[in-house]
Amino acid sequence: MAQGEEWEQPDVFPIHRNTREARSSDPAQVLVIGPSWVGDMVMAQVLFQVMRRRWPRVQIDLLAPPASAPIGERMAEIRNVHTLPIPHNSLQLRVRKEWAARLRSIDYDWSICLPGSFKSALIPFWAQIPVRTGFRGEFRKWLLNDIHRLDRKLQPRTVDRYVALGIPSGLPQPTLLPAPRLRVDQQNRGLASTRLELAPESRSIVALAPGAEYGPAKRWPVRHWIALARTLTDWNCDVWLLGGPKDASVTGEIAAAIPESRDLGGKTSLLDAVDLLSLARVAVSNDSGLMHLAGAVGCRVIALYGSSPLAMTPPLSPQARALRLELPCSPCGKRDCPLKHHHCMENMEPGTVLAAVKEFLA
Numbered sequence: 001m002a003q004g005e006e007w008e009q010p011d012v013f014p015i016h017r018n019t020r021e022a023r024s025s026d027p028a029q030v031l032v033i034g035p036s037w038v039g040d041m042v043m044a045q046v047l048f049q050v051m052r053r054r055w056p057r058v059q060i061d062l063l064a065p066p067a068s069a070p071i072g073e074r075m076a077e078i079r080n081v082h083t084l085p086i087p088h089n090s091l092q093l094r095v096r097k098e099w100a101a102r103l104r105s106i107d108y109d110w111s112i113c114l115p116g117s118f119k120s121a122l123i124p125f126w127a128q129i130p131v132r133t134g135f136r137g138e139f140r141k142w143l144l145n146d147i148h149r150l151d152r153k154l155q156p157r158t159v160d161r162y163v164a165l166g167i168p169s170g171l172p173q174p175t176l177l178p179a180p181r182l183r184v185d186q187q188n189r190g191l192a193s194t195r196l197e198l199a200p201e202s203r204s205i206v207a208l209a210p211g212a213e214y215g216p217a218k219r220w221p222v223r224h225w226i227a228l229a230r231t232l233t234d235w236n237c238d239v240w241l242l243g244g245p246k247d248a249s250v251t252g253e254i255a256a257a258i259p260e261s262r263d264l265g266g267k268t269s270l271l272d273a274v275d276l277l278s279l280a281r282v283a284v285s286n287d288s289g290l291m292h293l294a295g296a297v298g299c300r301v302i303a304l305y306g307s308s309p310l311a312m313t314p315p316l317s318p319q320a321r322a323l324r325l326e327l328p329c330s331p332c333g334k335r336d337c338p339l340k341h342h343h344c345m346e347n348m349e350p351g352t353v354l355a356a357v358k359e360f361l362a
Contacts, residue, residue, distance in 0.1 A: 026055050027055060029058075029059045029106060029110075030051070030060050030061070030112065031103065031111045031124065031129060032060060033063050033064070033115060033120050033121070034068060034069065035064070035115055036115070038067065038071060038270065038289025038292070040068070040114075041068040041072070041289075042182070042289070042293060043158050043313075043316065044114055045075050045180045045181065046159050046180055047159075047162040047163050047165070047166045048075055050174065051077070051166050061081075061106070061108075062081050063084055064083065064084065065083070065084050066083055066084075067088065069082075069083040069084070071182070073271065076181075076183060096123050100126030108129045109129070110131045111129040112165050113140075113165075114134075114165065117138055118138040118139055120134075121134055121143040124144075125143040131145065131146050132144045132145050133146040133147075133165050134146075134165065135147070135161070136150070156311050156312060157311065157312055157313070157314065158313050179296075179318055180292065180296040181296055185274075189275035189278065189279070192268060193276070198240070200279050204236060204237045205280040206239055206282045206283070206357065206361075207299070208240070209247075209284070209285035209286065209288060210222065210247065210254060211244065211246065211250060211265075211290070212287060215334070215336055217307035217332070217334050217335055218288065218306060218308055218345075220304050220306075221345060225250075228284065228350045229241075229254055229258040231350070232354075233260040235361075239258065239261040240262045240264055240280065241254055241264055241265055242264050242273055242276070242277070243264075243266065243290070244270075247265045248265040249265075251263050251265025264276070274296075274297060277293055277294045278298060281299070282300045283300070283302070284301075284302045285302070287308040291303050292316070295315050298317075299317075300319045300360045301315050301319065302321050302323060302360070303315045303321070303322045303323065305331070306324065306325075306330060306331070306344035306345040306348070307331055307332050307344060310324055321356055321360075323352060324344070325348055329344070331344075
């Protein structure tokens with residue numbers, strides 16, 4: 001398939017009900033159960049683009065937890081965003097049943113469950129959505145009736161797995177996928193810049209995202225971030241330190257060492273961060289949600305990988321570069337380094353990252 005060429009789009013939508021009888025009709029209203037992680041939600045936007053290309057008139061609604069649901073508001077393909085007020089690891093069956101009853105009246109004809117958990121498949125089942133799609137696992141065969149088998153060789157990346165759930169069984173998966181893209185609210189960007197006393201007109205903004213909610217194994221050491229920020233300020237770059245409330249301690253430590261930097265850790269909403277990242281020329285980030293957000297708003301991205309598998313969750317932006325050390329113990333996929341030395345990130349020198357930043361700035 002040549003660059004930019006569209007894949008073949010069928011005229012029918014063949015999937016199966018509980019009776020295992022095929023139906024052939026275009027989906028009208030789809031409910032997608034979204035992931036909890038911000039980065040995964042950004043990757044899910046590729047699925048929505050693929051669905052809209054195949055069925056231009058399909059109406060897609062998103063149901064997701066508070067941590068990731070706001071991202072849906074910046075996706076052009078999403079009609080409605082439903083925020084499920086349940087913490088990430090909580091079951092709360094009563095609340096889920098109430099939401100199922102509320103969503104039943106919308107008359108969805110298809111649901112796609114992106115998470116692989118049992119609880120994430122409950123609402124589509126209780127809402128009596130006719131076709132309920134998801135991957136096999138966690139005793140969900142009684143809740144889903146369009147079950148896909150995960151092929152890790154054919155679908156190595158998370159984005160490939162999401163797209164596979166939006167393609168009816170028996171049809172080939174596209175070989176070329178679009179990059180994630182999020183809308184930027186320029187009015188909110190201006191308000192956030194004013195509130196935080198930033199200089200959005202600067203042409204040398206470098207955003208640093210030193211956090212990673214998954215765990216310490218994903219995080220580049222603070223001393224390396226300080227060395228990076230010190231050199232960037234020497235280059236007359238405006239250094240913005242971004243992160244959520246849980247990252248405020250590390251952004252504060254960097255800002256204390258480099259007073260010229262702007263500490264925004266814990267001071268922005270998730271959507272504020274989306275808009276502000278669109279102003280940066282370059283973003284340097286651990287493998288985190290902010291890394292995926294930066295790429296989706298057109299920022300050049302340098303992504304630092306240690307414990308996380310690059311083959312599974314790579315940066316999807318064409319303006320992104322991933323850095324990692326090829327060590328025998330990496331990637332381990334753990335939250336904490338099981339060998340207690342964290343060499344995959346400790347040994348990634350600031351000079352290597354600075355060289356990549358310099359290339360992007362040039």
